[in-house]
Amino acid sequence: MATVYELLDWLQSDQPSSRTQARVSAAYKLCILLGKNRLAMFGILIIACLVLISCFAPVIAPMDPYSQNLQARLSPPLTEGHLLGTDSLGRDILSRLIYGSRITLLVVALVIAIAPVFGLLIGTVAGYVGGWVDSFLMGLTDIFLAFPRLVLALAFVAAVGAGIENAVLAISLTAWPPYARIARAETLTIRSSEFIAAIKLQGARPLRIVVLHVWPLCISSLIVRVTLDMAGIILTAAGLGFLGLGAQPPSPEWGAMISEGRRFILDSWWVATFPGLAIFFVSLGFNLLGDGLRDVIDPKAHKS
């Protein structure tokens, strides 16, 4: 019991004795604040469910998501053995939704691993080096910003072929410029700060400064943006799937499932409706979390 209180003391300490303690305790305080935000907790609940479902998909799913049965096609929900009905090839929609959650998570994870990192790289280099490098990189960013985004993604997918990996790359391609701009703005402030000057005096190389001292400081502002962007990523991926340029059949990607189901929307509403609801709830979850996180991190907003 005592150790728990010690731990709490350590976490809540106003005078952290180490860098790690400072970081961990900041994160802890954030969690406490977030915990008070009921909407955000609801969001976290949705996301947690999503993660669990996708982890245990083979256990939860009642059927193989790919096995066809043309005789039982388009069975309505609550049919024997098919809680959410079947699609046009007689596949179990519930099982497909459950397996589809894996694809959704994968896409979000991959885009998050690519776009902000690339943006960070471009932004910090532009901000730190300055001069013509800055002009060139920011000019490039401007061009990509001025591009109609879905068109850019479509063009990319059309160029390299449809598929989930390419859809991820396409989304990243349209998502990086804002991160680059944020990173650059942060870098410009950090660059002129005194502690960087001190490190420079110690003879640190530019690469070392950028990687070890500039990046860590940019990351927190990027993380908030990323959380807010996740719902957008899911919707864009679904949009690509809807246009037939995302995941390929027979993959149970939710957007592609809507696209398949829209042909039957009048008589077999369930085929398009359930994947639509799935996308809706998951992106709502991410939005609730992002909104809550911003309220917590933004010092002005959470006073109220």
Added chain:
Amino acid sequence: MNRLLERLAIGLIACTGITANIKMVSAETPPDVLVIADRIDSLITLDPAESYEFTGSDIIRNVYQKLINYYPDDLESGYQPEIAESWTVSSDGRTITFTIRDDIKFHSGNPVTSEDAAFSLQRAVILNKTPSSTLTQLGFTPENVRQTILADDDKLMITTDRPYAVSFVLNCLTASIGSIVDRETVMSHEVDGDMGNSWLKINTAGSGAYSVQSWKPNESVTLQANDGYSHGAPPMKRVVLVHTQESATQRLQLQRGDVDIARNLTPDDIAGIESENGIKVEEELKGGLMYVSLNQNHPILAKPEVRKAIKYLIDYDAMQDSFLKGQYRVHQNFIPTSFLGAVDDNPFELNVEKARELLESVGVGELEIEIGVRDVQDRMEIAQSLQNTFAQAGILLEISVATAKVNLGRYRARELDVYIGAWGPSYPDPHTNAGTFAYNPDNSLEANATGRLTWRNAWDAAGLTEKVERALTENDREMRIEMYQDIQSGFRDTSPFAIMFQQSAQTAMRDNVNGFSTGQAVTYAAFWQVTK
């Protein structure tokens, strides 16, 4: 504070009120206007010398007249005189002389003459656009066409390079490319020696039942009736094709009475609408075929046993009775039903055991192949059904879905192992399909005959080429039929093509619409006899 809230609330209510308050009454279409929901996004030209896709062909059929034509109320009788009132064939069988009617006028008021007819056919050959092969296969070339197609007073003489079956030559002339255009009008719009092509792409100059009043790409095409039409003024004064991509949307439009005819309903939407009051569904057999082809450059797919095994791994009936219901019928021969020489023998059905035996007999165990599929729903479903049944015999199909253009490019370059394709006849004669499915005079890579299906699949047509040549010049109808039946039975067993289905069109319409015909397998839709 509260007053501010109050005002905001009032504002909000006012806004939602405005948006929700427009109640629509469903409007019926006017009595002399025919409105058709259709997919017109593939329409890229209205020039009959250039057009090859369905929407363009539909429009051209209603805008232009031909020397001879098929009539919607009597398609079974074959071609009938239209602009030509009669014709004679020379003793050597190479020259056909048409006598041109003198009482027909173009929309511009110019009389239709043999000069116009000669010009139209010459123009089609010289422009050398996609459909030109229908004429050039008769021996016309841009160089010789001014000598081989001649106008003289009210006579038009066309001379082919060999004595072909007359029915074959005449059937070629019933295709869209045989349309007679108004020479004077067209040439007055010539730019840089294009024979009026860039003008005729978006305008019309014919003598048919309608002229195109406006074409808004991906939106609508409006046709205006020609009251001086030689078969009498059409009852529908305006025909509007409205572009609606989604089947469900077309169905809603039809149910609400916003359109009279919906042409692209899926089998499920047809089933849902069929029994409804005020709506009827008509079904007509069309000429299009759906097939699976095997690239003969693939060492394993080139084995005859494997080719045959694959024909036993397709669940023809289950597809026909489920997601393809009413839109495709099982048909395993390359000549579509209702064409000369067509046969209805469909010997193949799903038989995994037999397929396994065949595969084992040549030592094929596991096999992994790539199938190219266009990104349209029915083909993707066919692909997934194939994937399912092929897997039962150990063949793994990797589906590559792409837009038509991407996959077609790869198919034409012989890059795909397996391809799900559709083929529509260009003119109502068996040779249109025999010439592409069973004819390949040069299978070498250098020949680059990308227009020919045999070449695309690197198949040398195994001796069928000569038989096809011979059938082409046979003037005895019964003999010709027999020859095509013989070619097809050889083709069915040995070819790398598994012909699966023949298309059929289900057209849903308001029940006051009468006389609409999609033109069946031999031609295209006609609007001029429609009443409502």
Added chain:
Amino acid sequence: MSETRTIQWTQRRKALLHSPITTSISKLLRVSVTLLGLLLITFLIGRVMPIDPVLAVVGEQASKETYEQTYIDMGLDKPVIVQFYYYLSDVLQGNFGASLLTARPVLDDLLRVFPATLELSTIAIAIGVLLGVPLGIVSAIKPGTWIDVTVRIIALMGYSAPIFWLGMIGLLVFYGELGWVGGPGRLDIVYMDTIPNVTGAILVDSLLARDTATFKNALAHIILPASVLGYYSLAYICRMTRSFMLNELNSEYVLTARAKGVRETTIIRRHVFRNIRVPLVTVIALSYGNLLEGAVLTEFVFSWPGIGSYITTALLSADMNAVLGGTFLVGAVFILLNLSSDFLYRYLDPRTR
């Protein structure tokens, strides 16, 4: 993703405003470099795409001879650089070439499709602003109450639903079942081609022609897609308004004013709203800009002949003249909107006046 864009937009604008070397000339230079880059990248994309533009023209059954002739007619036998050079010199003379798919000049096509998008986006943004701003304000005034929670959930829902799905369901319910709104497309057939085309925006044209029947019909057709798009922008605008409001309400001057006993209504009207106007303009301009890019999915679901579906269709057929022209227009509109909101920013913000 657009929220991130707002932030950096604001940053970008501030940088521009406070930089002493900001002259019209450097701005113009920057704009033209961006546009040139846009064209170059689009052109390169067109070249690496495995789509054969010749096939888009000649179709599946074309013979080898036809194919080869068309290839040469289209100038594809020349090196890419030469093709780009020809294209650029044409564009500089105001000639964007002809579209392969519609057989007419790209400029004519753009003049036809862009008004459709403009009309739809304008109504949508109007819905978004008229509902989103008041909702955001209400929600910020009563933070933490059920009103706030409800508004936030409504807004987040709009931000979370896949727009193509919402459109489909909307069409089904409001057109199919209830018959409250017009179907897909911009007008019923009866009203097509009944009014002279002046601006290309049917709502405006029908008013000019004093044709109330056509106006009503156009309104009935536009209201559903515009509401779906408007809901999406509403969600974003409402969220941002709330956040701006909260920032201001917690600032020192408001607290001081409150302490002095100034009425809350006065504080909000006189001070808070005046201050959030400025960043709000950016948010609205940004949403508008996003809509003007052409809502491809919404246009697809509603058969709306706008610029989004124009560019997409062209792209998938490798109709590069059309893609280049369309991208150029969208890029130019984006930049124009950027510049004009700069101007508004200056005008509204007392500190920069």
